Amino acid sequence: MKFFKVIRGDIKVIFERDPAAKSFVEVILCYPGLHAILIHRMSHGLYKRGWVVLPRVISNIARFLTGIEIHPGAKLGKGVFIDHGTGVVIGETTEIGDNVTIYQGSTLGGTGKEKGKRHPTIGNNVVISTGAKVLGPFKVGDNSKIGAGSVVLREVPENCTVVGIPGRVVIRDNKKILAFDAIDLEHGKLPDPISEELNSLNQRINKLEQMLKKVERSDKDEVV
Structure with missing residues (x-):
């Protein structure tokens, strides 16, 4: 029951964040971001049970079908929305919080070749814009926004906007955590x-x- 509740939440956020979504049938059939997340939730369940090869095969099939690569070891929270999604890569030890929005071409990647935690931890209500690269085992704080094309190599505090290469904090608002329905998706209006x-x-x-x-x-x- 919990699994299906999470899936209903994955579908619900599409209607809340994408004005192009017109019907339930359209969302189920035509949203590769949703397909990638649903397949990942299944492969991740197998991965947690100690399976290795089968979850990787499933994730490779999902990549072929959707253009989105999510390692079965990655942890995704509730209400994650991958918009369009082509070219999105999410690494093995990535942890993504609730109500996160990820746009096409983004990478949540690792650095170095050491084992263990090497991918980022993304807080709640975060927006990762088109083509952004977040690389390394640090945290992006709640309610933060990563600007389009930015390369983030170090920790991002809460309530911040980061732009540039390398990414720099240009806005730090220190407001309270945004409500679920108030996630700021204006990733094109950045300083x-x-x-x-x-x-x-x-x-x-x-x-x-x-x-x-x-x-x-x-x-x-x-x-x-």
């Missing part, structure tokens, strides 16, 4: 720290040029 820094440098250059002109004018006045 650009490089642009902001260039604007800041440009303003300083303009200021220095104005100061230099004043000095030049004062020198001319003295000569006269």
